[in-house]
Amino acid sequence: SLSIEGIHAIKEEELLGVIGSTPGQPYSDFGVTTDRDNILALYFNEGFPEASFSATADRVSAAATEQKPEAGGSSGSAKGNVDKTQKEKESKTEIEQAEAVRLMYHIQEGPQTRVRRILIGGYRHTRPGVIHREVHIKVKEPLREGDVVESQRRRYNLGVFNRVSSEPQNPNGTNPEKDIAVLVEEAKRYTVAYGGGFEVQRLASTTSPTGAQIEAAPRGILEVSKLNLTGRGDSLSFKLRGSTLQGRALLGYSAPNAFANPHFSFQATAFAEKTRDINTFTEDRYEGSVQLTEQVTPLTTVLYRYAFRQVRVSNLKILSEEVPLFNQPTLVSQFGVTWFRDSRDNPAEASKGSFNSADFSDADTNVGSSASFLRFFFQNSTYYPIKRRFSFARSTRLGLLVPYGDTVSLTFPAPAPGQCIPGTAPSGPTPTIIPLPERFFAGGGTSLRGFALNQAGPRDACTGFPVGGQAMLVLNQEFRFPMRLPFIGTSLGGAIFYDGGNVYSRLSRISLHSMLPAPTFALQNPALPAGPTNVPVCATNCTNELNYFAHTIGLGVRYKTPVGPIRIDFGYQLNRPLFVIPIPCPSGAANCQVGSLGQQSTRLPGFQIFFNLGSSF
Template sequence: MNEFSAGFVKQIPTTSIVCLAIVLTAGTLWSLLLLIAPARAQQSEEHTRQSLVRKIQLVGAKKVSKSKILQQMSKLRPPPFWKFWQEGQEFTAEKLDSDLEQVRQLYHQEGYYRVKISAEIVEEDETVVIILYITEGPPVTIKDITFEIRDGEAAEWEERFRRIIPLQKGKIFRVKDYEQAKTAILEYLANSGYPRAKLFGRVLIREKENSAAIHLPVELGPFTRFGKIQVMGNKNISLSNIMREVTFAEGETFSMSKVFQTQSRINGLGFFRSVVVSPVDLQEGSGPVDIHILVQERKPRTIEVGVGYGTEDQLRLRVSGIYRNIFGGSRELRLSIGISGLSEEESLTFSQPYFPDPSSTSRWTLFRRLDEFPSFNVTNISSEFRIDRGISSALSATVAYRLESSSIGGLSEAAQKDQEKVYFLSYFQTGLKWNTTDSPLDPTRGELASFFVEPSLKVLGSEVSYVKATAEYKRYYHLLARPVLAGRILMGTIQPFGLNQRRVPIMKRFFSGGTLSVRGYDYQQLGPRSENGEPIGGNSLIEGNVELRFPLIGKLWGVTFLDFGNVFLSSMEFDFGSLSYSVGAGIRYKTIIGPLRLDFGYILNPQKEITTPYRFHLSIGQAF
């Protein structure tokens, strides 16, 4: 018994004591973890709160724009100032390393391969400020550009290529220019009969020498011509009408730009739901390339209904009945009826394309229109013959002749002494329009310029002689991070002959103010007034607008703007010192029919007749 007990006691140190120690140690560690975990969780939460990036400062950035640099810091970049409700992003060392690498890659793409970037982290209150110190170093410049034409006359092709690429010896090497050069060469070849060409570019960068050597081997491939042209899907629209819009013929040198131009022209006829013009087996074989034109026709007779709303004209409704390809030859007959809070209109338009030449379209319109303006109303019955001609993809010209009978009513007694009750006018309208914008409903890039002259002369049978001219220019810039900067300027004047300046027909005068001009004013409330305080318009006009459009959330955008303008009594009177200014802000909600728009405009220097120096405007579509 004793021996057994003694033996048992002897075994405790060698087995159970070790297990017991392990259990006690594990339990102790677990207890400590339970005690420490809440503290660490609290510490982590505090760290998260203190690690939101509030600001990024750039020191030494001169050759690359700061906006481009911040655009690359996607993981840590704080929200723009207009998104004031959003918090900055959480700071981590991994995010910083990733963003710094993106900034280095940006500098490399801009030609600065020896750039050095360091970061300083400054904690302020519960936020973090990141300071980037950038030593840009010398740029890499292009030392040499060589071409290797594998199946053509090298000297001739090399001379052509050098004229169209944005690369030059001695210039800074930028990856964007290099890629554009390759694209330009391939597009040039595709439009010159070599759509199967291949280009293999190489760039050797010597960082120690700050130089780049560019080598561009080009494989022309077989010279290619257009093959057979096949039109499919047309039922009511004749083949000849479609083929009139084709800009190439079988056997001509192949050009991809002519393929795209043909698709645009056929689609512009308005007779088709869809148009696809496609080369067949372009990358295979070596012979002529056949072209397939697949169209899907619209119904020949349709009814279109349009509805809109605006603060000034309230509810807008337009119903149009359209008969396409009437009498054949792509002719169109359109009957339209429109009504709003300010106007009523009925019109009948007959369109004849390809007259008087293949690049022109002629239209004859008969219409009646009633307009209710703040200080008068006018009923207009007129007939117009118009020719629109496309000169290029961006430039078009218009010539029109109109006979017009206008009955004026609603004038005050003071205004009636300078106006007739009925005017019969006979005049021409001629003009040019230049349009490179990317969208007719909501442009973000490009420009739109127009100039129109309207001579009304007694030798044409008009009761009043005058010349009216207007010039307008709009420009749209797509900035980084998606904002759009838009600007507009409009100037106009009317010069009467044999008339007092005040006797120019009031419906031909200029008016300003409202949702499409100077938005601090109500509709047509900016400019000269009668003794009773009613707007009477003027013979000269200046209007201008500047807008910054920026994204908020999803399809919702914000806008800040500055408008200016005025109307002057005399012809050729442009007094820039008498302009009225308004500032404001608004929101836009993007839709397929254009943005829904709400603007608030405030007048900085209101005219003395204005008692309320601000206005709200609700409408569909951009202001310009």
């Protein structure tokens, strides 16, 4: 049986809810100690800092006719001290071996501490109302330990304080009503960070649709930020990142507790970026966006955003007749919402848990966009530990672009014989398509490792350079295992991976077929001999749409660092299809235009190598 004495402020039913040593349960010293901790935690959280606990247990004989009292049990106080003697240990051992015990818990509640006033101090630039808003301690209410902990957590989450505390003044005084001193120590408002490095990227060639080259360049990073910009916990930051491969300048503003709600935060950004990670074109992007972030649960977040951007493309690797189609002015005015749930144990290098996200956005000509289209992107990644140090990871990514209104899908009709020779392409009205920079591209160390960076999917029917697609399906599976080497220890690991999928021209063209028919070629005029005006051109299977399911296998090496693994991946694509490209001009040839010598078929390189920092997915 169990008896509880000394309770007045808390109902017995509430105490029984945190007690495990109930009638019919096995008796143990550990169980009593656990009950003590739970009971004292309940009292502390109701404002009883001096509550104490003790326990006694009497052994009951099997016949229940003779009782032999045995002093023992567990005791505790607000300071968590328990006195144990050798005699008590022996008594508890006997009790544990008995058939039944009569257990009694003795509680001394002590006085309840209540909050008289909340005094805030230590701030210089922060507005007092911002600190008050983060304090969950209530005047005239008990001083609950849970409220104190939550108040400190919320103030730290503002990101503008080095140290916070919440302590009662004159804690040893006899007055049960206490003034609570809420103190903060503000962090430095200005921070400057800078760094340098060496950037290595395996990029597709800008002169050949199948070539790839490793390019390296120094990189510089500069960040300047000001915390607590207006005294509301907000911040302003300016970031510069530059190299010969990519450049970006970003100005960002962030404010927590939007609408005086701790679950919402507000962000505004403006940035300019120049990249050449897609060899079909060089991209200059100018974008401004506003975003509202809602923390629904500790694991679930929802983002609401609006973005307006202008993207300019240059150095297009297409026929001059196609420039009006692909070089249309790109203005995107887009509303979107993103939901994600992250339960990974370590986002930088997960071994268990899952990551799920769904993104939906709408760009419309009625709000300033050059084209009208819907965009949907979904990702599901799961991670499974195996034994102690092995793990299996998998990921599925699906992306869709759906044009509407006057915007149409980019089609891939077979070019007429000789159409891809410069100066022979037919002219006509230029339709509105989803802009080239907004289309899906894939390939590289974080998606399909059988392709060079952004080389998967449909290609221009005349030049053979990638033009992206309106649908994307990427499947990744990876088995990760440890590798022990002298002087390195457990920091080195390996992976065996499989990647499947591709970028597709549109949703209806998603296919699981692994092979495509090869293109065939014939002279422009088969009745005449080959010559400068009668060159080989594609006759059948000439679209370069390449809607097939690519299969890639490979091996990887990972080295653990505090910011994520350094990865080297070696991938090989098993089913590389043939596609059409122009016959290149001989080196040093004068007056030779690309495509003037006719067409031929080729394949992408099967073997790829990638150097990356961070997890593959």
